[in-house]
Amino acid sequence: MITTDILIIGAGPTGLFTVFEAGLLKLKCHLIDALPQPGGQCSEIYPKKPIYDIPAYPEILAGDLTHKLIEQSKQFEPGFTLGERAQTIDKQDDGTFIVTTNKGTKHHAKIVAIAGGLGSFEPRKPLIPNIADFEDKGVEYIIKEPEFYRDKKVVISGGGDSALDWAIFLSNIASEVTLIHRRNEFRGALDSVEKAQELKNLGKINIITPAEVKGILGTDKVTGVAVEKKGEDAFIIDTDHFIPLFGLSPKLGPIGDWGLEIEKNAIKVNNALDYQTNIPGIYAIGDVNTYPGKLKLILCGFHEATLMCQSAYKRIFPDKKYVMKYTTVGGVDGFDGTRKEAPKAVVKAIQ
């Protein structure tokens, strides 16, 4: 069991900055994120996009902002559970929480701060009526172990890098690879497109365009897919696996079932006070929350994180009095033993 003072769900900019603000109050943080690396949508969706409204940065790339936030939080030694999604939450008799991920990792915390941004990024699923019936029975949205497909027939759909790359990779493993795309053009790296063309010419990949998978066949497991190609009658391809690769899409996910008050796909909080949700001890900060006048801006998330940490401190230490200090005055004591402070000037008496 991982134990911490504040469990932060979401390792985007707001979650990462919470580590720093909590650290100033000597509170330890642990972060959970469904993505395999910290940074949230800044690092996952648009690392190369410039942001212009971060105070003191006339312009900063989203990926660079993430790196600087990680650097800033390091002195407070946050823990990370990455590549796992916070699944369930259980409030304990003493008011603390146990949060379990989809992979069974348990976290015990005094405070839970949801900084989930737009939610967890989940595979975008094609609109095929019976697709849910075949999930993990031949339909996979993510390729975890390529060897799983050895000597199997595989149909991949999608037109981006992921679909191209896996079609190329699996052509050496699977007995048959078919790549189906709705357009004739593929939007992947030039190398990948050329490689796929070469493999098609060699007969190692079957490419069908412009076409879409419209149905899945089978009883207990996938045995084939129904394909509609423009200008032709629908036809069936026998296959063992159907792998739709259409990128990721953000969803609120299991947090939506935690008994939190939700409004317009966001978590309602008390912004007049401390960004706490309707469940005492659970806060929501950043893009995931809503309140009158809410603005989904990174800088607003930073502000919310700061106030939330002050409230969390009072909740954890109700009898302690804390006086807020400027870092220019109090310095920063890292959990790693480092200390940063402004150099003291020596004042000598003037004779």
Add this chain to the structure above:
Amino acid sequence: MQDVNLKITDRNGVTHDVIAPTDMAMNLMEVVRSYELAEEGTIGICGGMAMCASCQCYVKSDHELPEMSDDEDAMLAEAFNVEDNSRLGCQIQITPEINGLEVELAPES
């Protein structure tokens, strides 16, 4: 200041006549959000960077719209419910040239 008139059919099939300003650097997705024609959280998820297809719409009138950028084209290549007249609302700026534009919001996916 010049306003333009738009016809936007929402995801329930209801057509709304809306007036949009041309001097506020708005795009069609933002107009839909400001008139609350789609539920918050279901449109403009990426904030208008052509990185999700939540603002996909079908262009019904024969207006000549600016050419698709590579980003928009790539996103529509991955999206669902895409038709020949699909565009991303976030990439359609509100300009005097689109006065009278008629669009229908694509289904949420």
